[in-house]
Amino acid sequence: MKALFRIVLAAMGVLGLLAVAVVIYATTFLDPNDLKPRLADAVREHTGLELSLNGPLSWTFYPRIGVTVEDASARLPNQKTGEPPFAAFKQAEARLRFAPLLSGNIEVDGFTLDGLRLNLERDAQGRGNWETLIDTAAHQDNVPSASPSRRPQRVTTAGDRPLAMDIASIQVRDGQVHFEDHEHHRDITLSSLALQASNVTSGGSFPLELSFALEGTRPEMSGNVSLKSQANLNLNSALYTLDNLALRGAMHLPNLDDAHDQSFNFNVSRLAADLSQQRYSFDKAVLDGTFYLPSLGEHALPLSGEASGEVSLEDNHAALTSFALNSGQWLRLTGSGDARNLQDDLHWQGQIDMAPADLRSWLERLGKLPATADAQAFQRVGISSKVEGDTHSARFADLAINIDDTTLEGTASLGMDTPRLHADLTGDSLDLDRYLPPKAKQASPTDDAPQPVDSDAAQGTDAENASGEKALALARSLDLALNLRLEALKARALHLENVSLQARGSDGHYRLTSLDADLYDGTLKTSGAMNVGASSPSLSLEPTLTGVALQPLLQDVLGRDDLFRGTLNARATLSSTPGEDNSLLAHLDGKAALEIADGAILGINLPGQLCTTAAMLQGNSTSHEWGSDTEFDQFAANFDIVDGVIQNDDLKVALPGIDIAGSGQVDLKAQTLDMALAARLANTADTQGCPVSATLSRIQLPLHCSGDLGDAPAQWCRFDTDAFRAILQKTVASEGQQTLREHLDRQLEGRLGQRIEEKLGEDSGSNLRNAIKGLFQ
Known part of the structure; x- marks a missing residue:
């Protein structure tokens, strides 16, 4: 056994010495510069790049095997001479630890890249120059092997083991990346790019740092x-x-704010990419930034957000498990979302909740605040809804919108690729007047004098015109379907209850299908249409009023409670095509009919004046106490409206013992009226009437009503002397002229003359007396 062990150790020693000898031989007798042509051919074959190794190649030996490449560049196929190369660097150095090679492991002691230059470009058609490399790599992957029938064999040697990477240091210094996008007209350069990593191991954690300067x-x-x-x-x-990703940045964007830098911090607890499963995820991604906008002046806009989610390209699925967006006390938006079929037929759904926020401050800071009659409007705006949609639309279910004191609930749908609004909403009370532009300032007598030009006001007017053009362009393309029900609505000072509205339309043609509401103890029913698709927008309405209390209606609409009272029934067919002045009233056309029952003209008593005059003409006096108003049983008229002028020739007013007929016109633009009235007295036992003779009952007492609509009714009407003279001429022609003249002379020189002067004034009374006498000369 001991002999076998000695043999194994000896064999290992021999193999180690052999490996050392091979390396020594290679580094001593082989010149790496001889490999330049082969390296260039290999790069061309696998990437399509034309590699130029302008500097020397060199290597080092123990304790590290190193290769250094200087002054290298790579050009794209067919790249023009004189253009900067696709990629270049001043020097690249790779160092390997020698000892681990003997055990089959690769341990890189260090890798350094100095002076990297990378030029990325996208043409006007949107194709990037780097796509050539991608196409070449894809082609290499699709090339069949020389022996397609040969199956891979199982390898049991050390080379078959998983790769054990160990790099002590990676450094990229003084790098530069230039990106020019001709399609979107962008030109951006990353310079002073530096990357540093240490103890880089496969499957182990190591620190990574990256920094660069950005110029555009x-x-x-x-x-x-x-x-x-x-x-x-x-x-x-x-x-x-x-x-623990931490991204820090400070950007200077002169087009946004030339005086301040925009700064941000972006932190992510974990950012992961599983390329084998094509799955990407991020956990607790937190954005914290300070931004400046021109409309904010010196005040910064704080903005922070947090989100977690994942994307799986293999499953065609993405999920935003949670997100929150905050801006101090002004905004708190939270929610979640889920998307499927990312690459073909996108469908997404989720939940959004925005706590009531001061939207007015946001709009003001962004310079988008519209002019509103109420300076407190939009101070509390919130939303909560389930959402779902695709690439074409976003749909809101269980929708709840809070706007100041109004709550709207229901469903809605918005177009993602084309302007579209479909909504079915129910709400409590909405004061629309709060959100409409304030009423124009009344002109003063000096308004006709030349005024100095206010540049700020002129700019404001230009901005309003631009905003109006954008709104008109949106209206001409909007697809609208709106169902709205409100418990109460205030619009143009009208107070409506139990409102039900339906509107439809597209391509600039919109129809108010119906608007039904309770209005001042009566009802309002109307329909209409609006056409903004043509060069001259037009509006039409067909309102019908039934049983409406007239006095509170006029009080709210005109701010006048001194005109009329009674119960109003009316119907109209109206249209208007505003001109350059955008005035609806000045271009109003149509027809209308109204009837007022059991009412009164306030502030003037026509029966009292007429009966007193009749009594004096008959040589009598009256002790009847007359009120301050003209009460009538019926007030009816039909109107033709042309360019804002209301014309009438069939006015009828039925008073106790008096019938009044009239004709004339009301100019809505000039706010004036001019009416001729004729009163005929009848001998009646009605206590509100007055006794008249048979002759007097045949005489019409003329009144002329004219003046400013803003005046009180008592200032409108006066006795028409010229018309009365003509009437008397006809009367005396058929009556006994001498008897009538003598009778009138006595009356005019006596008490009747005094009463006329008392009622009409000394000058007007004297003129009337002389006119009456002149009829019989």
Whole structure:
């Protein structure tokens, strides 16, 4: 046994000496530069690159076997002369430990790469120059072996054992990677690239550090990025992990903010890649950044997030087990998600929850805050929903949206590739006026004077115009299907209850299928349409009002409770095509009809004035106490509307003992009215009427109502002297002129004349008396 043991030891010694002799011979008598042509051919065959070894190749011997390559470059096939090579380096050195080779293990003492230069380029069609290498490698994998029928044999030697890699040090110094993307117009360079790793072993953990400076011209940027982690590279199982990954960076983005750097920290508990299973995962990935935006001024925007998940390309599946996004007290968004069929027919689902946040501050900071009538609008906005979708749409189920004091629940669907909004929502109370633009400031008498140009205001107007153009472009392509039910809605100062709305449309043509609501003790039913697809947008409505209390309606819409009261029934067919001034009223057309029952014209008593005048004309007096309003049994009219002007020729007002007919117009743009009224008195026993003679009952008492709609009704109407003169001329032609003239002369010089002056004023009264006398001269 001892003899056998001595023989084995002697054999091992001989083999070791033989190996040493072979290495000594190779390093002493073989010049590595003689291998340059063979190395170039091998690289060309396997990668397609044209390798140029411009510097010398050299090696070292014990205790380390080392190979050094200087000044090497590789060019792509058919690359033009004068262009920078695809890859180049100043010097590369690899060192192997000699002793482990005797036991069949490879232990690399160190690997150093100085002055790496890598040029990556994507053409205008989106193809990268590195894809040539991929295509060549794929072709090599598909080339059949010289002996396809030969089956692999089991090897029981040391070379068949798993590879035991051990690299003491890896260093990349002064590296540079230039990337130019002609398709997306990008030009970015990574410079001063440094990579360092030590004690790199297969299946073991080792420290890894990476840093580089970043410069870009398209887009303009500059900054520095560093990475530290504990890496594990299991070559035999193709499993690679980075533990405790810490990525730090600071970027200067002049297009975003030229005065500040954008900084971020990104930490991952574990980042893993299983190439054999094509599975990738990350655990507790945490982002913490400080960002500056032009709209924020000197104030930084803090943003942090955390997520965990995995992607399996083999199973075509990805999962985001949890994620959270925060920005101080302004935002708290959490959720989870799951996606399947990643490569062919993507389908995803999940849950999102956003606690009520101050969206107004966000929009203001981002410079996207719309003008709202309420300065407190959007201060509490939250959402919770189950979500699912594909590459074409996102669908929300069990949706709950909180907007300030409003809660909406239901379902919704949004288009991912085309603008689309389909929603079925139910809510409590919504004050829409809070979110509409504030009312325009009333013009002052000095507004016609030239004003200095405010550059900020001009810029604001330009921004509003640009925003309007974007909104119009969206409206022209939106696919809309909306069902909305609200307990209460305030819109344009109208208070509606039990609202039910349905709207449909696409390609700029939209239809308000129905809008039903309770309105001031009555009902509103309307339908309409909007066309924004044409060069001139148009709007049409067909509202019907039934049993609506008129006084609170006018109070809310016009802010006036001194106009009318009564129960309103109305219907209309309206349309408008706003011009460059975007005014709906100025271009309003259509027809309308209304009837007011059991109502009153407030602030003026026409029966009292008419009956007092009738009594004076008859030489009588009245002691009746008249109220302050004109109560009527019925008020009815039909209207034609042309370019914002309401025209009427059949106004009828039925008062106790008095019938009033009229015609005229109301100009909605100028906010003025001009109406001619004719009152006919009837002898009635009604206590609200007045006794008149048969002659007087045939005479129409004319009134002319004109003025500003903003004035009180008492300022609108006055007795029409010219019209009354014409009426009297016709009357005296058929009555006894002399008798009537003498009777009127006595009345006009006596108490009647005094009463006329009291009612109309001295000048107007004198004019009326002279006019009446002039009829009989």
